[in-house]
Amino acid sequence: MSSCTATYRLYDDKADFHKKAESIAVGMTVGSWTELPQAKRESMQKHLGQVLKVYVHEPEGVQPGERYADVTIAYPDVNFSKDIPALLVTVFGKISMDGRIKLNHLGFSDEYLSAFPGPKFGIKGIRDRLGVHNRPLLMSIFKSVIGLDLDELRDQFTRQALGGVDLIKDDEILFDNPLTPIEKRVEVCMRAAEAAEKETGKKLLYAANLTGPTSALRQQALRAIDAGANALLFNVLSYGYDVLHELSSDSAINVPIAAHPALAGAFYPSPHYGISASVLLGQLMRLAGADLVLFPSPYGSVTMPKEENMAIRDELLSSTLPLRTSMPVPSAGIHPGLVPMIIRDFGTDVVINAGGGIHGHPMGTEAGGKAFVQAIEAAQKLISLADYAAAGHPELQKALDTWGGER
Template identity: 45%
Template sequence: MSSLDMLAIPEQIEKEDSYVIATYYLETGVGSDIVSKISAIAVEQTTGTWVAVPEETPEVREKHVAKVVGIYEVPGYEFEVPAEARTRQFVFQLAYPVVNFGPQIPMLLSTVIGNISMSGKLKLLDLKFPTPFLKGFKGPKFGTKGVREILGVEKRPLLNNMIKPCTGYTPEVGAKLFSRAARGGVDIVKDDELIADPVFCPMVDRVRLYMEEARRIYEETGHKVLYTVNVTDRADRVRDNARRAIDAGANGIMLNYLTVGISVLQALAEDPEINVPILAHLDFAGTMYESPYSGMSSHLILGKLARLAGADIVVYPSPFGKFPFLRERYLEIGHHLLSKWLHFKPAFPMPGGGVMPSVVPAIIRDLGNDCILGAGGAIHGHPMGPEAGGRAMRQAIDAAMNGIDLRDAAKDHPELKAALDAWGYPDEERPGIFEIKA
């Protein structure tokens, strides 16, 4: 089989509707035979190895080998490569037969970014799925509409709080912090990703005390609160954790889905006994997307694949917080979570990591009302206390929705003013706030 035999016309591949098309970035030396190299990648990830083997027959290759559907050089040299060039950069596409892995994410990833993840400067940029493949997934069980119905909030952006400190407290202390944040107007309280079921703060005890506070607040004020308890554990324990949490009264669960495995998220989302929304946390994601030369794009792991697996809410970085992140990437993730996509319900994007009142207008302007503002330190570290911290965030949300400048809104809201005075006003640089970013 020659290198040309590996090439396929994109329109023909799409017409057959039986291939996942993967798009990659690749950087090579000037002297590389790029067609042979990319053809070798296609073989490596499907039928072959570095040497011909007897049972890799023409019939096997015809049905199972990946096809090269596009090779694009950037910039697009045509008649020569400049003498001063030391590398060449390409975007290329491979089409993988769905029959090789079926409608599941683990074997999909093993195929499209498995061994080749160790082959130098190569990054998976995107995946395009055929409709038959997508029909094998259910996606979010609740989605944006379902979460809103639980909370009784029709249009307003939602407010989430992560209890701080992240870990090290008892259920009783956590319940006190839960109550203060909820009384400040928080819609969702999530566990921090660093606490799940430790001996000093057992999950079931935490759920019972927190939900008792939630019931009390609802009876007193009519305000509903969703608590997403962290059920992360060994893969064989996660489902039992989720069921125990729900039996104890939890009305939401949270999963560190990248450390435990994205297929565990899918298993929870498709389990009929897990009848509560699922919040997917992003920790560990940086190991997959941060390099511009390897791994996979952030919008895949935090957007498209998370929604495919069934997350109702996805936490991810914002460009305004303590972790560096391009605005383009944050918008792209929001797009993949919210945009119309076959039968999949839209999932809530939840930018977090240093969100405070000053950035609320920008996030709502970027993502629209179907977003969740994820604030931890801005609530529990508020100069006037957690309840005031929740109020300050809600005041910022209300101001943004009504087109009121935060400086003007702060004149009538002392909680908002205290937060802005402490951490900065919109478009105002406050160096040194985030030591981790220094």
């Protein structure tokens, strides 16, 4: 029987967790079991949820509030349609509201996965588009763009591009607006990208933010692509994973999609409630087809515990799924001094992503990008940042002086 699985952590000082697990497995599938006549049970067996695992954590002297169980339930695929809303409602619809319970992991059956093409480009596809295969990528974020006009936007774009970044993304709070409507800013920015490429020799992806009514997103994406967009940004959690899935699996939308984690903090930080970061920003983003996934790093200003970051990375890169990988983009408060540590933690398949760490460089935005390029070069050559800065890289030196050196 093909099933998807869900693993929960339940906190309760006294509950019989085995009984609780059984009641979830029955209650969220066939509804009742012991009352069913034998003949009915036979026909219902294929719909019945199964308790796969109950691990109870109650060490001697466990404190009130700290007794929990990790419970894994299998939900037969025959019970729900092959889409993310159906899976989420099945495994965490009603029970999300029933006491201290957090959804910590999902398991997708091959049958369920068959409905999901996953990322259209993935890490390899993005690297192919950029022609960069052996180093981390560098992304820069537009900053303070609300209220800017097209000339100001172009100017900021050019300064970022000349710093040598590989990707530039819209600010996620830039919505479609009369000053810089998406097609216009794509035209302006892609022209600026071409001009910059002549100086830097580097290709550049610009991820334009898809916003507005759900039913108009596809057309908006196509108009942006017609205008030259070679990537898109999307606030997935404010629209729903199925919307990303439909966009990413649409053959006409033939550019990489970067998923922004806006609103994710409404789900993952509590130990007792919600959905873990690795499900939200790892498993579901990849399943829904995000080519790049942004999330708070363990290092910077808005942080997430390192083990959660590593769990996200593992889900985005795992070879156990028959889907292309998604590029991890640990974000927020990143400065050049952190680059070697990011590479140690994530490996080469990572995007170094910075906003303030580029625009806030004392020598300007272009120098801010260069400092990161130099930091990546140093890390790739296994040279300390301090040594590399001293060897004729003043932008990196200034960045280290400003935000601190290698950690």
